[in-house]
Amino acid sequence: MSVNLFGRRSALFLPASNPRAVAKAREAGADLVILDLEDAVKEADKDAARVAAVAAVATGWPCPVAIRVNGFVTDWHGADVEAVAGSSADFVVVPRVDGPAVLQEVLALTGKPVAAMVETALGVRRAWEIAESAAALIAGTNDLAADLRLPTSGRRPALQTALQTIVLAARAAGKPCFDGVYNRLDDPDGFSAEAGEGRSLGFDGKTLIHPNQVAPCHAAFAPLPEEVARAERLVAAASGGAQRFEGEMIERMHVEAAERLLERAR
Ligand SMILES: CC(C)(COP(=O)(O)OP(=O)(O)OC[C@H]1O[C@@H](n2cnc3c(N)ncnc32)[C@H](O)[C@@H]1OP(=O)(O)O)[C@@H](O)C(=O)NCCC(=O)NCCSC(=O)C[C@H](O)C(=O)O
Numbered sequence: 489m490s491v492n493l494f495g496r497r498s499a500l501f502l503p504a505s506n507p508r509a510v511a512k513a514r515e516a517g518a519d520l521v522i523l524d525l526e527d528a529v530k531e532a533d534k535d536a537a538r539v540a541a542v543a544a545v546a547t548g549w550p551c552p553v554a555i556r557v558n559g560f561v562t563d564w565h566g567a568d569v570e571a572v573a574g575s576s577a578d579f580v581v582v583p584r585v586d587g588p589a590v591l592q593e594v595l596a597l598t599g600k601p602v603a604a605m606v607e608t609a610l611g612v613r614r615a616w617e618i619a620e621s622a623a624a625l626i627a628g629t630n631d632l633a634a635d636l637r638l639p640t641s642g643r644r645p646a647l648q649t650a651l652q653t654i655v656l657a658a659r660a661a662g663k664p665c666f667d668g669v670y671n672r673l674d675d676p677d678g679f680s681a682e683a684g685e686g687r688s689l690g691f692d693g694k695t696l697i698h699p700n701q702v703a704p705c706h707a708a709f710a711p712l713p714e715e716v717a718r719a720e721r722l723v724a725a726a727s728g729g730a731q732r733f734e735g736e737m738i739e740r741m742h743v744e745a746a747e748r749l750l751e752r753a754r
């Protein structure tokens with residue numbers, strides 16, 4: 489099965505063990521939904537969550553839906569991967585990926601596209617190899633902050649190198665990439681600022697933890713009306729080679745970027 493993960497602005501996480509959240513996620517308007525079996529689910533609920541996730545993905549979704557399995561060093565990983573293999577999930581998310589081997593194994597066992605969470609120092613170091621085997625990269629900023637022993641506040645600046653490495657690796661491999669989650673549930677301004685920064689860094693979209701983050705995420709990742717208007721003018725004006733356009737030099741790559749932006753806006 490193949491699913492196109494490009495052009496997706498939002499990926500909404502929720503615990504597979506929470507039926508009310510599952511119901512809400514169907515109508516949240518996110519571009520992707522990820523039913524979590526890992527950190528959002530208590531140990532006592534792992535088996536029930538796995539069953540619930542398989543049942544949930546079997547019914548109709550308005551967008552591609554994934555299951556995030558537990559990490560490969562855990563007792564639940566094998567059963568999770570087996571369950572995903574027999575499920576209708578469109579893709580699978582693997583946490584704490586520190587090299588391509590686990591992705592290749594999960595791909596072989598499930599036959600589904602595998603999105604890799606890069607959320608350890610080693611994972612960032614190996615982001616290039618991981619990206620080659622992944623269907624998409626997802627920055628796991630909470631785990632990464634913990635792995636880097638960052639203080640609990642003001643972590644984002646310290647993550648810049650890792651975030652840029654993830655974007656570079658994804659782009660070099662021609663894969664989409666998603667920024668990490670914003671933990672503060674009641675801080676729309678902070679969310680929008682971080683989502684805008686993610687777009688500036690080059691991410692395709694952002695992972696989310698609450699339905700109320702979907703609309704501001706889409707707003708942050710949507711091209712601005714003035715960007716669309718400029719791109720339309722630029723494409724119309726392009727004549728090949730270097731030329732002057734509204735006081736700036738443009739060449740082929742600017743035309744291609746404008747075409748990508750227009751495609752995204754559509
Ligand atoms: C964080 C939450 C536990 C907060 O829950 P709560 O206080 O109950 O939220 P609300 O009262 O505002 O909920 C209102 C209704 O919305 C539904 N809801 C809440 N969150 C979601 C969601 N993510 N998707 C769908 N629906 C959701 C509630 O069920 C309420 O519905 P109703 O009862 O019918 O009114 C909660 O938001 C939550 O669980 N969020 C997701 C947590 C999660 O999935 N975490 C794992 C991914 S994050 C991560 O691990 C990133 C990475 O690995 C890293 O390292 O950074």
Ligand SMILES: [Mg+2]
Pocket residue numbers: 527583605607628630631
């Ligand atoms: Mg994590």
